[in-house]
Structure formats: structure tokens, C-alpha cells
Amino acid sequence: MKNICIIPARMGSTRFPGKPLYKIMGKELIKHVYDNCKQSKLFEDIIIATPDKEIRKFCGDINANYMMTSKEHIRASDRCNEVIRNLEKKGEYYEIVTMVQGDEPLVSHKVIDQITSSLITNKKILCANGFGQIKSDELNNKNIIKVVKDIDDNAIYMSRQSIPNDPIININVGKQVCVIPFRTEFLKTYSNLKVTPLEIAESIDMLRIIENGFKVKMINVEGFFQPIDVLSDVKIVESFLKKSYKSGVK
Numbered sequence: 001m002k003n004i005c006i007i008p009a010r011m012g013s014t015r016f017p018g019k020p021l022y023k024i025m026g027k028e029l030i031k032h033v034y035d036n037c038k039q040s041k042l043f044e045d046i047i048i049a050t051p052d053k054e055i056r057k058f059c060g061d062i063n064a065n066y067m068m069t070s071k072e073h074i075r076a077s078d079r080c081n082e083v084i085r086n087l088e089k090k091g092e093y094y095e096i097v098t099m100v101q102g103d104e105p106l107v108s109h110k111v112i113d114q115i116t117s118s119l120i121t122n123k124k125i126l127c128a129n130g131f132g133q134i135k136s137d138e139l140n141n142k143n144i145i146k147v148v149k150d151i152d153d154n155a156i157y158m159s160r161q162s163i164p165n166d167p168i169i170n171i172n173v174g175k176q177v178c179v180i181p182f183r184t185e186f187l188k189t190y191s192n193l194k195v196t197p198l199e200i201a202e203s204i205d206m207l208r209i210i211e212n213g214f215k216v217k218m219i220n221v222e223g224f225f226q227p228i229d230v231l232s233d234v235k236i237v238e239s240f241l242k243k244s245y246k247s248g249v250k
Contacts, residue, residue: 003116003181004094005043006083007033008069008076009102011052015143015230020055020102022228025238029228030055032105034064039109042116044094048102049083074195076101077180077205081191084184096120097187101178103228105237115179115219122217126186127209129155130177131218132225138175143229145176145204147218155216158204174218177225180206186214 009020009030016022020030030048037046048059051071059066067086073079080099087094098116100107111130118128131147138144139162146163148156149172157163158176182190196211198204206216226236 002044002094003042003096005037005046005098006049006080007100007102008049008079009055025241030102033102036109037100040112042113049079075205078191081187094184096181097184098181104178106225111221112179116181118219119181125217127182128217128219130179130221131174132177132221134175147174147176149218153218155218158206159202
């Protein structure tokens with residue numbers, strides 16, 4: 001079984017332009033993510049997928065594999081699909097594609113491996129996603145994607161709003177951790193589907209899957225997770241990393 005990790009990254013974030021190359025404790029955000037992925041033993045290759053020449057140059061500087069992709073993609077999953085299509089044209093085939101969002105610096109290789117392994121051990125899972133514990137002060141943060149799952153750990157809905165309406169935190173309510181393994185053939189299916197109304201309204205890739213009647217298996221993961229969506233998130237991540245370095249946990 002051959003697996004690949006793809007890290008989508010672009011400079012044109014509306015909430016934080018240029019964030020992939022923004023330095024966090026002296027190291028670029030995308031380098032934090034790439035280094036975590038590199039520690040995994042599950043992948044034949046790791047590719048940074050980007051439409052930007054600045055990121056291409058940085059990949060050259062750190063000797064990271066990259067692929068230039070279209071500037072037209074709205075969803076990161078579609079950017080990953082373009083990479084897979086291009087690789088297959090060159091005769092390279094993979095069974096599982098794990099997308100690790102380029103703004104998740106606190107996702108360790110252990111978490112990446114845990115989520116990816118769900119597809120390795122269970123052939124019925126087409127797509128999985130990390131499911132982290134959510135704190136009460138995150139419920140009204142629109143940059144945190146809230147997830148409600150069913151009793152079989154499949155996502156029912158994802159939203160940037162506080163859900164359910166009565167925000168009682170229980171084992172079936174959490175937040176999305178953006179490590180998303182797909183079976184390669186299902187990633188192609190995903191990208192062939194038309195964008196869906198809820199996907200557009202929420203700006204969340206996974207809703208295209210849910211709205212079309214497919215399942216997204218949520219994998220419970222332990223740890224502190226803070227994506228970098230806006231500049232103020234940097235201080236939160238730096239604070240956590242400083243504590244981790246001091247304790248020798250990172």
C-alpha cells in the first residue's frame with residue numbers, strides 16, 4: 001500500500017495574507033507543518049501543493065517536494081486532487097492521500113498517523129477527519145469549525161457557527177482537526193461532484209461529502225490544536241510551543 005501526504009498552502013488567505021511564510025518562533029508556518037509530516041513513517045512522499053511562486057521558492061530552499069497548482073481552486077481538497085491527477089499522468093499511484101492543512105502547526109506526526117491509519121485498518125472508510133475536544137470559548141469563534149457526529153462517529157454536520165443551538169459540550173460535539181485522509185479514488189469522486197449549497201455557505205470542504213450522502217469518519221484525537229487563521233492565533237500557538245519546549249514535550 002502506497003500513501004502520500006499533501007500539504008495545500010497558498011499566500012492569498014483573505015483572513016491572513018501570506019501566512020504560510022509567516023514566522024512562528026523563528027520558523028515559517030508551513031515549515032512547522034512540513035516538519036511534523038516528515039516524522040511520519042506512513043508516506044512514500046510528502047508534497048506541498050501551491051499556486052504561489054513564493055512558496056515554490058521556499059520549498060526549494062528547504063529541499064521539500066512541491067507541485068504548482070491552479071490559482072482557481074477554492075477548496076484545498078480540489079487542490080490535492082490536481083496533484084494526484086498530475087502524479088498519475090507520470091505513472092505514480094497511491095491508495096491513500098492524506099491532506100494536512102498548511103495552517104495546522106500543532107498537529108503532531110502521531111496524530112497524523114492515527115487519523116491516516118483509520119483508512120489503513122478499515123477498508124470501508126472513504127474519508128476521515130480529526131475530531132478534537134472543543135472548549136467553551138471556541139464555540140463562538142467562526143475560525144474554529146465545529147463538528148457534530150453521530151453515535152457511529154460519522155459527521156452529521158460541520159459549521160463555523162456554534163452548534164447545536166444549545167451549546168452543551170458532550171462527546172458528540174467537537175472541533176475539526178484538519179488532517180483528512182481520502183482513499184484516492186474517492187478524492188477523485190469528491191472533485192467530480194458539484195459544489196453544494198452548505199459547502200458554499202460554510203466554506204467547508206467536508207460538507208460536499210455529507211450533502212452528497214457519503215460518510216466522513218471522525219477520529220478522536222487528544223491534544224491542543226490551534227490552526228492559524230488570523231494573526232492573533234500566532235500568539236496562542238507561540239505560547240503553547242514555548243511551554244512545550246520548556247517541558248520537553250514537543
